[in-house]
Amino acid sequence: MAILDRSPKPDARGPSVSNGRRRVTNSAMAAVTFLCTLAVLTPLFLILGFLLRTGVGALNLDFFTHLPGAAGEPGGGMANAIAGTIMLLGLAGLVGIPLGVLGGVFLAEYPGSRLGDVARLTADVLNGMPSIVMGLFAYVLIVLPLRHFSALAGGVALGVMLIPTVVRTTEEIVRLVPQSIREASLALGIPVWKTTLRVVVPTASAGIVTGIMVGLARIAGETAPLLFTAFGNRFWNWNVLKPVAALPLQIFAYAISPFDDWHRQAWAGALVLVGLVLVVNVAARFAAGRQVKLR
């Protein structure tokens, strides 16, 4: 729809403005929108460039295999933080994936209900809520009754944040499943519940998994909801009721520390985190492209 580049028709002369001026305005505005695009994308390239420049040199085997070193001493890694983030993602998945997938299937398969409208609006609103508020919620819900910080509380905070992403992507993908497939199954005398679980959901499974991956990648980088739930830990921890380290928490702590070697490790951690987000998003894009072609 290349509309902006059309010049005014010669007989469309306005009463006061000359065609020449209108043509110049048209080209100028086209150029302005193009410059806006450049301006918005510049920070993305600056950030990725900064991370590649600083992060690649800072990344080494120790980063993945060692515990953090003593304050101010060079060396050490973020092995426990990587494990902690995986643990938190697992807990968040336990909360967010079943609720999100089933909720999304409901929105797609039983459309037009008032409950569906409310749930969809709430999911959208929940998606826009500040992540720090999720942390406060998990603190009141879990940390206060248990009287100490825990991986569980962090997992719940992240799990709540996962729900809207999974709900909305699941709904979208399940809607794409052709009606004829459902009808074929029902015509064979298969009940609705079995049709949904054994025919519709498996058909949409690749897309549902993609949505879950994108959601997990998003919450993997969340810091604010973990500050007073998972809290962070300088050592290994596999107990869900104890505080646990997380990659974004460690990046934050190291970024605001006064030590050069910790800054270096923060860059390495950020590179790993952004690399994860990039890989998942690019993969999701290709998966989505394939799905569309299949249609």
Next chain:
Amino acid sequence: MAVNSAAPRSPVRATGDRVFQYVLAATAVAIPLIMGAMLIALIDAGMPAIRRFGLAFFATSTWDPVAGEFGVLPFVYGTLVSSAVALLLAVPLGLGVAIFLSELAPGWVRTPVRFLVELLAAIPSVVYGLWGIFVLVPWVRATLTPLLKSTLGFLPLFTGPPLGIGMLTAGLVLAIMVVPFIVALSTEVMRTVPRSQREAALALGATGWETTRTAVIPYARSGIAGAIFLALARALGETMAVTMVIGNVPQIKASLLAPAYTVSAVIANEFAEATSDLYVAALVYAGLVLFLVTLTVNILARVLVRRVARGPALIRE
């Protein structure tokens, strides 16, 4: 897609289908319930501070945990001003990109550019903060501040020492972070403007820009407003990146170059170390307000966007 309207033949089967529907409906009910639980949890935990300070909480500037005196005026000020700076930068830029993507760019440009803009939204907040500390803050201190002072230094907005950290830097980072939301939603609503609207304008001899200005933007206006509200909600609640570059000094200064503090930043910095019950309650109270404000702004955004989806009713006037 009314699968449920398929008439079941045996009562056993009907029971199975009904149970299945109830289970699914229960998960859908869970989402609003979680939202409600959040509200109740925050009100409950913030109650000591709500009782003690009431609405004066927002009108006082004392933040003294030792004396047990809490007022959030400087934090609210920091949140509002940093968000305003962010929107001032992000709205025109974002709309420019949206017009470019929806009206100007050919398909092979549109898809990758949209993807890149979406990536901006996918980068974690703490990474923006890290980049802010090590790249943006030095740049603001060494380049932007002297430039602003030499050109606009007569304004009270641009006075004080060049620290690099402060309100302006926080606004810059926030602008980068919220612009993808403006772009994504505005592009979407502009694409829903019927082709006939554009063709009508073009047939009257309008140039491309005149078509955009007179046919596309008025039609999409309420959706664009929704996109801006959505971005505002993001800016108000954004925590980590702001905490890392705003300086964390609770003060109200006219200058954008001075350090400031926001509501979300004070919760992030002080909550884990809050010692007294009243201190915790005061921070939860602040979080409750953040929750209510972003909730309202988000709902408003959704309502405005839905209005465009409903179609031409809004071009009546």
